[in-house]
Amino acid sequence: MYLFDSEIKALAKLTTPQKVKLLTGLGWWHTEPIPEADIPSMRFSDGPNGVRGTRFFNGVPASSFPASTGLGSSFDAIGDEARAKSVHVLLAPTVNTQRSPLGGRGFESFSEDPHLNGIIAAAYINGVQAKGVSATIKHYVANDQEFESSDLSERALREIYLKPFQIAIKKSNPWALMSAYNRVNGLHVSENKRLLDDILRKEWGYEGLIMSDWTGVYSTSESIKAGLDLEMPGPSVMRGRALERALIAQKVSLRDIDERVSKVLGLLERAKTSGIPFDGPEGSLDTPELRQLLRMAASDAIVLLKNDKNILPLGNQHKKIAVIGPNAKFAMTSGGGSAKLLSTYAVSPLEAILEAAKERDAQVKYAVGAMTHKFLPLLDPYIQDGNGQPGANLEFWNEAPLADFADTSPDFSKELPPPVWNTSTLSSNCMLLDGIDKNKVKIDSFIRYSAKFIPDEDGDWEFGLNLAGRGNMFLDQKLVIDLSTAPFNLGALFGAGTQDVRSLVKDLKAGQEYDLEIRISNADFATQALPFPFWGVIRAGAIKNVDGDTAILKAVELVKESDVAILIIGLNHDLETEGFDRPNLELPGLTNRLVSEVLRAQANTIVVNQSGTPVTMPWINEAPTLLQAFYGGNELGNGLADVLFGRVNPSGKLPLTFPKRLEDTPPFPSFGDQGQETGKIHYNEGIFVGYRSYEIRKLAPLFAFGFGLSYTQFDYSNLRITSITTEGEFSLSFEVKNTGNIEGREISQVYISDLQSSLPRAGKELKGFAKTHLKPGESKTIEVSLDREALGFYDDQNMRWIAEAGIFGVHIGASSEDIRLAGKVELENTFTWTGL
Incomplete structure (x- = not known):
């Protein structure tokens, strides 16, 4: 064990209880401080495509960069974002080799090829760490599905799955590494001495800190002796008093603990020299230079896959432009889960196309064509608080403010007593893990979410609600959704999540204000045995009701009247997300039918697919023009418009093979539910992952790895x-x-x-x-x-x-x-x- 002089001195000052304390996090995003030993608390943040900061709820907005499958540059700017939030350790990049396009977190990684994966990761790490911020390469290793055993050969492990980590460590020296949740050949990575110590530390010479994924430690002495330095988050589950007891029982030695503590101190030493304040403020960056960088990154992430009729780039002759599709009006900045953050702003494709068309004196008309949401889009664009500002009010009571508070027909004429605490929020997706004054608000509280709902179109609107606990949604004091009398427990949201319930409200008027209120009792949720404070979840959405047949008919009529159609389809953060693997490669809902009918109606149709990973395209032979847009971050709309209208000549290449069908993918049928043995994932394809597999099987893909066209030759x-x-x-x-x-x-x-x-x-x-x-x-x-x-x-x-x-x-x-x-x-x- 090699230590710097400063680490030796710091280690010598610490008592054994203090050392044990340092090996577990403080809450979700910090390490434990030891003020008496001059050890401050380091701050962590999620960050594959941006820097969320320390809050899930009411976090400080951040720039969203293109998702990893589309990301190619701009890594030092992510370091600047981390500094703005006083973050010392960024939990990125994700470099897991993409084995199957069904994987829910596929959009977070760079490629199916280990060399490309490792080289881009090294550039990411070098850019971030040049700003004095530690990168955290993750998830080490074979993190295919998070709670199974990845069973694979030594050769596949070395050549395909360990290789990107090996390349990145050689070319960039990340200061931190995160172990994966899963087991490898039967043993959890977080206690796998061969992976953490023999290969990573001894064979590769890695000297940085190794932390767990969040709640990804399953043992005490085993994880310590394997080389896992830091258990996250806090409070401790497997360390703390359990580690002190293991020390007394001589299952671990003081030397074992010193080795782990030394890595925490080593990372702390880097944090001290970074100039980033400890417990500093969280801010946002939003400058013209950063916006231009995000715009460039978004356009660089776009791949031109077909341009048979040279429709692109669009010329001045196109004066009537139809924009169609579910991914046009809403800005799908990223996939879901821990990668998703509150963007400082977001430009949708429709907004950007409208702006670009103005410069050409062209007319743009929009029709949705088909809906593809798993959950209804959030209320965010349509809500205002009591002061006329965007957002809503949240109020908390520790006791039921009225006897009928959580009933389906409360007496709205009765005035509620003052809440014990209140706040405002910009979103109708409230993950109340943090951002609540825990000194005032009990876990088993009563909550009111209230706002003015202002639709942007006349017609019938569909509302949706799911939450943790029991509650009801009202519009103008009329019950819209009942989740108080018989909520469905799906096991989601830590065992207390309700079903996503929807209801239709007829004849709403555009621009009219409607009083929206959600009343919740989370007493049932509070009884769940959770390792951390959690006040519940609210997720509410709404969208103008659209009949599928009618929507497609309107889209077809619109494109017939236009010179060119831009059809923007794909997936979204509900369909590609942490904790959920896609069941198939199909585009959702009526998307394929919409594409086919629009192509028949308008020969000059540009299809834009937006997804983090491949989808099947049964209409591909009829489509003359196709762009793959991935998730483009804040500037996804402008990046797309720049390519469509020729401000940018596309240069992107596919980091993933696009298959013709699911059965052609290398791991089929051993990925997901197709033939998977309970508790195990068999990597039957061995080293033949991605394009390696298609070539050896002489199987033609839909689009090959590395493919991408240009407007030139x-x-x-x-x-x-x-x-x-x-x-x-x-x-x-x-x-x-x-x-x-x-x-x-x-x-x-x-x-x-x-x-x-x-x-x-x-x-x-x-x-x-x-x-x-x-x-x-x-x-x-x-x-x-x-x-x-x-x-x-x-x-x-x-x-x-x-x-x-x-x-x-x-x-x-x-x-x-x-x-x-x-x-x-x-x-x-x-x-x-x-x-x-």
Whole structure:
């Protein structure tokens, strides 16, 4: 155990109880302070695509960057966001290799390819840590489904799932790492000494802190001896008094505890030198420069998949533009779960297209076409508090303010007594984990959520409500939804979540104010045995009622009257989210029917799919134009409009293979419910993940890994390859020329194949890439340096990496399928290695 002098001195000052205290978090987002030893509390924050800060409820707004499957740059700006919130440790990036497109958290990771995953993660980490903020690489490792055992071969573990962590640690040295919830081959990662100590610390030389995922520690002495430094969140479940008892019983030694504490002190030392205040204020960043950066990142995350009729970019001849689709009006900034945050602002595709059309004197009309929500969209755009400001009021009582408070027909003429505490909120999605004055409000409280509801369209509106506890929704003092007499317990929301109940309210008028009120008793919820304070959950939504057949008919009529249709479809944060895997790859609801009918009615239709991971597209042969937009963050609308109208020439490439059908995906049928053994996930595909699998099975995907078009064209030529040194290093060069008449950027990809391997290997593997900006007619020479990692595979019999003497193929492509140049290079002598 190597310690810096400052850590040795700090460790020497601590008593054993103080050391034990440091190994567990303080609440959700802080470490425990020891003021008498000059040890302040470090602040953590979720952050795959932004920096939420320390609150789920009423958090300080933050910039939402494109989700990881679309993210390519701007990582230092995320570091600036963390500093603005006085965050010392950012819980990102997520680098789990994407095994199945059904995975609910797939949008959080970068790619199905371990090399691309690791290289982008390293850039993310370097950008964030350059600002003095610790990155936290996660979730280590094979985090396919969170409470199962990932059962896989040593070779697949090494080459596919550990590899992105290994690359990122080698090229960026993240200061923190988060262990996964799951087990690997039967043993929880948080107590897996081989993964945490033997491989991570000893073999790779990792010196940073290892923390658990939240509530992801399942043992006391085992996790300590395996190398897990910090249990999160606090208060402790598996440490604290239990660890003191384990020390007395000699199940752990003081040296074991010192080793764990030293890592906490080491991270603290970095925090002290960062200049980030301890217990500092939480602020937001919103500058013109940041907005432009977010806009650029959003446009860079868009991939042009088809442009058969050269409809794009849209020209000035398109004066009547129809915008159709469920993802047009609402800004789907990110997927759901811990990655989702309260954005400082968000520009929807419809807003951005309307603005861009003004500059061209074009007319834009909108129709939804089909609805795809799992839960109704939040009330947020339609509510005002009592002062006419956006949002709602929340009031709390420790005793029922009236005898009939939680009834379905309370006496509204009776005035409520003053609440013990109240606050305002901008949202109708209230996760009351924090942000409540716990000194005034008891857990088993009574809550009133009240606002003015102002619809933006005439007609019938559907309202939805789910919550933790019992409650009712009223509109103008009339019962709309009853969740007080017989709420359904679904086991969600820690066992007290209700079913999402909906109700139709007829003949609302646009612009008219309606009194909306939700009255709740969470006494039932408060009886749940939870390891942390929790005042419940409120989630309310509303949308103008739309009949499916009528909505499609209106959309078809609109596109027939237009010069061009922009059809924006896809998934959303309810359908791609932590804690929920998709049951299939289909687009939701009537989406596919909507697409087919719009394509028949309007030949000039641009389909825009917005999802974090692949979907099937049964109408693909009829669609002349297709964009994959992913989740684009705050500026997703402007980023899309910039590509549609030609301000930006798209240059994105797919980080994931898009399959034609679920049955073609590499892990089928062993992912999810398809043939999964209870408690286990069998990684039957081994090393053949993503494009590796499609190639070896000679199975054509819908769109290949690495694929993406441009508004211009690129030619490749003049491949040159140097000899391989005895250490496995070599380089190659080639020329790329822009042969079109539009400025553009091309991402060239380098794949290596082993033509004489003693074990099965993929037909080719991505080992390098380069992004080149070229003016029309311009050419540049691209140089890529490679090392032994491009040649080797894992020899699981001898537990080492090996590069075998023989001939290797070198393939330069515009995608994994579109290979433009090919050559060969020879390794004269076999060699092996371990470690980084």
